[in-house]
Amino acid sequence: MIARRGFLGLLGGAGLTVAGCGALAGKVAREVAGESLTSALPLPARFAVPLPIPATAVPVRPGRFEVVQRAAKAEIIPGTTTEIWGYDGTFPGPTFDLRAGGPAVIRVRNELPVPTSTHLHGGVTPPESDGYPTDVVIARGRGFRPPPGDHSHHDLRQWTFHEAARDYVYPLEQGAATLWYHDHRMDFTAPQVWRGLAGFLVVRDDEDDALPLPKGERDIPLMICDRAFEEDGSFRYPSLDPTLLLRPGVDDAFMEGVEGDVILVNGAPWPFLEVDAARYRLRLLNASNARRFRLRLTPGGRFVQIGSDQGLLPAPLTHEAITISPGERFDVVVDFSGHRAGSEVTMVNTLGTGAARDVMRFRVRRRAADDSVIPKRLSRAAEPVTTAVATRVFDFRRTGQGGGGSWTINGRRFRPGRPLATPRLNTSEVWRFTSDFHHPVHVHLARFRVLARNGGPPAATDAGWKDTVDVRPYEVVDVLVRFEGYRGRYMLHCHNLEHEDMAMMADFEVV
Secondary structure, three states, rough: HHHHHHHHHHHHHHHOOOOOHHHHHHHHHHHOOOEEEEEOOEEEEEEOOOOOOOOOOOEEEEOEEEEEEEEEEEEEOOOEEEEEEEEEEOOOEEEEEOOOOEEEEEEEOOOOOOOOEEEEOOOOOOOOOOOOOOOEEEOOOOOOOOOOOOOOOOOOOEEEEEEOOOEEEOOOOOOOEEEEEEEOOOOOHHHHHOOOOOEEEEEEEEEHHHHHOHHHHHHHEEEEEEEEEEEOOOOEEOOOOOOOOOOOOOHHOOOOOOOEEEEEEEOOOEEEEEEEEEEEEEEEEEEOOOEEEEEEEOOOOOOOEEEEEOEEEEEEEEOOOOEEEEOOOOEEEEEOOOOOOOOEEEEEEEEOOOHHHEEEEEEEEEEEOOOOOOEEEEEEEOOOOOEEEEEEEEEEEEEEOHHEEEEOOOEEEOOOOOOEOOOOEEEEEEEEEEEOOOEEEOOOOOOEEEEEEEEEEHHHHHHHEEEEEEEEEEEEEEEEEEOOOOOOEEEEEOOHHHHHHHHOOOEEEEE
């Protein structure tokens, strides 16, 4: 096994093709993270739809919000109607614009035909509000029993059922950051997020507010994802059970992950945004099930990164391109002042082909006043002096073949209630992630810094405190994980959502 891993790692790095390994080598070379699903309807014209901005959630009283998960009709592809499952019936759901130090309580009411569990991705939350996959809300009057079978690993003792609604408590004892929330139901996260159950939660604080960065209408969240559509405009997805009630999983051809052929930004296909010739703050989120993006601006432009998953960097970093895997966020500033009025700048995905190579377009409309500045120093928060008290290895790998195969961690399918690690509160550990494929690894509760890739330095885009890291095929990534906030049961898992649904998750218990 070691020899094979080493050989395939060299094979992928060199982009070679040999007998018996051609398909794998080709996928590694192309950095493909899933199988493409082709839409049945003609694809719409690109850059013909204005970029929608998600509505901001309004509290029912200070610190208290209510949101309803329900089905609704939306015109995503012009001229057709798509049934979405959305928070408040929208895709993306409303943006929760909150301040650090909260707390905020969000009551989630489920009116869908399936159970749900909402996870605040990047949130430092008590374990009972973390959105554990077997802690679910069921619509009033609907019965539910976990489906049988070895794939689901269901033990009723590990399930908690809430009828109609439940409160998620978010203390927000963390710095300013771009977070997001999404469904996290056991075995069915991928199809339920695909149908629309996702949205932004932005945490603000005094330090971030005091910076002279772009604000107001020039501070824009961008949820980037992909989808495929049936001829009638409904979402196309290769579920084994379209009801999402009995049999989890996807057709064998899509076990690596599902990629659509329509790129959506804030729920619109290849949209455009009219901008002033000024600086804009763009909060980039990859909310795809499996697709990775390498974003670039053409015919010219750079991303100045000011924040990562968990908030501000100490100082800005400039990138010609940004590779962003599912679950990751990049907070960037783009300066359009060097472009004349009437010109256009396109954000492209250099990992995509055909229509999937385009993402969105910016149309520069006019010169405008701009008093924003990117300071040389962004965050003055003291870095914790920390020494790792333990080192652990987590191997993300496909185990088994065909319909009996699973994506596993350390050779184990997910078993709720059986932790793979028991880190101590207020300590740090080195966690080593190894892989056989593209696995964006997400750790709940904790934040981490990337220490090394394959024994060398991290990538330039690994900077800052993160909660999700892109682990590429046959790669070894070391991260220093800090456990702060709460004791209790949390998770690490692959954020390729098809892999997650096929058991590539594990518990850890903070003690």
